[in-house]
Amino acid sequence: MARFHNLTVTDIHKTIRDAVVVTLAPQNGAAAEFDYIPGQYLTFRRDFDGQELRRSYSICAGLDDGLLQVGIKRVDGGAFSSWANEELKPGDTLEAMPPMGKFHNPIDAKASKHYLGFAGGSGITPVLSILKTTLAREPASEFTLVYANRGVNTIMFREELEDLKNSYLGRLTIIHVLESDAQEIDLFTGMVTPEKCAQLFEHWIDIKSVDTAFICGPEPMMLGITKALHDHGLSDDQIKFELFGSGQPGRAARKASLKVEGETAKTTSATVTIDGTTRAFQMPKDGQTVLEAAIENNLDAPFACKAGVCSTCRAKVLEGEVEMVANHALEDYEVAQGYVLTCQCFPLTDKLVVDYDQ
Numbered sequence: 254m255a256r257f258h259n260l261t262v263t264d265i266h267k268t269i270r271d272a273v274v275v276t277l278a279p280q281n282g283a284a285a286e287f288d289y290i291p292g293q294y295l296t297f298r299r300d301f302d303g304q305e306l307r308r309s310y311s312i313c314a315g316l317d318d319g320l321l322q323v324g325i326k327r328v329d330g331g332a333f334s335s336w337a338n339e340e341l342k343p344g345d346t347l348e349a350m351p352p353m354g355k356f357h358n359p360i361d362a363k364a365s366k367h368y369l370g371f372a373g374g375s376g377i378t379p380v381l382s383i384l385k386t387t388l389a390r391e392p393a394s395e396f397t398l399v400y401a402n403r404g405v406n407t408i409m410f411r412e413e414l415e416d417l418k419n420s421y422l423g424r425l426t427i428i429h430v431l432e433s434d435a436q437e438i439d440l441f442t443g444m445v446t447p448e449k450c451a452q453l454f455e456h457w458i459d460i461k462s463v464d465t466a467f468i469c470g471p472e473p474m475m476l477g478i479t480k481a482l483h484d485h486g487l488s489d490d491q492i493k494f495e496l497f498g499s500g501q502p503g504r505a506a507r508k509a510s511l512k513v514e515g516e517t518a519k520t521t522s523a524t525v526t527i528d529g530t531t532r533a534f535q536m537p538k539d540g541q542t543v544l545e546a547a548i549e550n551n552l553d554a555p556f557a558c559k560a561g562v563c564s565t566c567r568a569k570v571l572e573g574e575v576e577m578v579a580n581h582a583l584e585d586y587e588v589a590q591g592y593v594l595t596c597q598c599f600p601l602t603d604k605l606v607v608d609y610d611q
């Protein structure tokens with residue numbers, strides 16, 4: 254089970270005015286815990302005026318950079334991102350859980366594939382890590398990146414991307430789409446909509462040759478791009494996406510009726526296992542999630558976003574049924590196997606057995 258570790262900030266610098274790149278070194282011999290797969294993220298925790306906040310940031314370094322690095326873009330009025338941009342400095346200690354997330358694809362040195370990445374704003378961070386590692390470790394593969402930003406000044410990692418383009422001439426194509434800055438080619442101005450994707454696929458990107466697409470950005474943009482990719486023949490398992498925030502109800506929530514026949518009690522006898530420790534307790538069927546009940550009963554249950562986005566709170570239901578009200582993180586096959594996001598789950602049956610260790 255993932256636990257928090259201390260990491261030292263060894264470097265912090267601006268990539269644009271409103272975003273910092275933070276380099277971290279795990280303390281107390283925990284380096285191996287922070288081995289990561291490109292596309293994964295770290296979840297940090299920090300106390301803000303007596304309230305613990307947990308926030309996730311994707312690793313932006315590639316495996317061959319030999320660094321553990323995240324990029325944090327300041328969100329207006331945002332607690333953690335503003336603090337990181339304004340106050341965090343080298344020598345400070347941050348607490349983070351080991352890398353998590355499933356936004357990745359296996360790297361195969363012999364592969365000769367075409368990958369397509371769509372990133373919006375700070376959504377570039379995991380895509381950059383994947384792009385750098387793939388180009389370095391799959392010498393016959395190519396990568397096309399469509400990177401959407403408001404204007405030139407808000408393009409994170411702009412110089413690094415230019416350098417990569419020069420290093421991987423012929424294998425890396427980058428298309429910057431800018432919402433408000435005019436560009437030589439009209440198609441590259443505006444929002445990345447399904448219509449714009451269709452035009453890009455017609456004139457600039459050979460969509461038929463694409464093996465896998467990675468999408469990370471604001472949810473409406475991601476949904477539009479997913480639609481366009483489907484319309485052009487890509488299947489669900491060829492499309493990987495990572496959501497940074499959540500504004501809408503999720504997809505693939507576990508289908509369950511609100512009432513299960515014969516399950517009449519107002520409370521549930523819950524049995525929860527974490528780190529090999531099992532605890533049994535009563536919890537209400539309404540008003541409290543499985544995660545909240547576990548924490549209230551002194552179990553150290555893991556969580557970060559509490560919004561069904563990050564999957565840190567994932568566990569398996571071994572007995573009983575739950576209603577999962579939002580799911581932006583689990584794949585359909587995981588839901589079918591009984592995995593749930595406990596921050597989004599309410600019990601439906603009189604008995605519930607949940608295991609965080611599986």
Ligand SMILES: Cc1cc2nc3c(=O)[nH]c(=O)nc-3n(C[C@H](O)[C@H](O)[C@H](O)COP(=O)(O)OP(=O)(O)OC[C@H]3O[C@@H](n4cnc5c(N)ncnc54)[C@H](O)[C@@H]3O)c2cc1C
Pocket residue numbers: 294306308309310311312323324325326327328329330331332333334335375376378379495496497498558562563
């Ligand atoms: C898997 C994952 C990976 C991510 N990777 C990255 C990454 O690589 N880089 C990156 O920059 N971000 C990333 N994010 C997003 C990041 O985790 C945070 O959500 C983001 O930085 C905002 O956090 P914050 O604490 O700064 O803002 P918050 O304090 O959570 O505020 C968010 C917004 O809500 C508003 N708000 C806050 N409190 C209130 C209130 N009481 N009333 C009304 N409005 C309010 C704020 O003004 C702000 O606009 C990722 C998220 C996930 C889930």
Ligand code: FES
Pocket residue numbers: 555556557558559560561562563564565566567582594595596597
């Ligand atoms: S804590 Fe993020 S999905 Fe539950």
